[in-house]
Amino acid sequence: MRLSTLPSGARLLRMALLASLGTLAIFVEAAPIGVGAQATPSPDLLFCVTAAIAVRRPASAPLLIVLTLGLMRDLLTDLPVGMGALALVLGIEALRMRSVAMARRSLLTEWSLVSVVFLGILAMQWLALFITFVQPPYLFDLGRQWVATMLAYVPVVATVRWVFGIGWRRVPAPGRVGFKGEA
Template identity: 35%
Template sequence: MGMRSVWTYRAVFVGLSAVYLFFALLPFGAGEGGLPGPDLIFCLTAAWILRRPDYVPFWLLLLVLLVADFLLMRPLGLWALIVLLVSEYLRRRVDHGEVLTFWSEVAMVSACVVAAVLADHVALMLLLAETPPLAGQGLHALATIVFYPATIVFSRMIGVRRLAPGELDSLGTRA
């Protein structure tokens, strides 16, 4: 697969993230007491990194996450840092020789979502910042976990797949 294809998928990742942010900013939210939606950027990041880490390089993910923090009025850089740490953990877990089963991947990413939400909550508490209710954050984590399998299926549909054994990615890493 050529470099042009890698850059195409990077542009698709940015485009999908922009579409998510556009709809997240629309005033059609559930309002106070409503159910929080999933973090689809987190879902896309995890699904794509576990399949093709070269499609979502660190610098691109940092840029997307900082823009998301800014637009969604979250503490600038905190959620971005947490998602970057999770993404690097997942990037290190990519073993091209041993492919995770669908449900074991969902379980691993679910644990990462829960850890990320708890880390965010604890960091906000330690910084003496206003923390959203833990129940609301739990529902946000649950929504993200529920949407993750659909994100995997969607990613496969648009061509984000694992490398075949012996195939090289754009970084020259052998599968």
């Protein structure tokens, strides 16, 4: 393996940060807080953390880490093993493909794209459970989880950006070759 193909130190730190924050999100999600019929659904913090990092720095959220975090969540929270991980990977890859186009957009545009992708993830999981004759969650509960996750996304993005310093990769304006006269 050539040294040029190895991740840089900053990228390795961002990858370790993703793994750490993802693990913390899984444990917060798995904590038995507010269990019961009338409990409000908890937001999908793992999706929020992974999406916030993958949209800003796609190379810092490699497929293997995202898949491992998804499988770990499936195993720790008694979800169907692999289905949540597959949905997470597909959603993050969809966001990763749009990350270059999102670099010059507002937070509202990013939030809209992330909310549509998460809605697609929920629909895919519901459909997979329905097809396999397992009782899928009620659509009202999925809607509440979607709202909770989208409300949690903005504070997660603010934390990732302002506390951990993972912002957009700087890109030159259209028609410019580089920054400040660089060629």
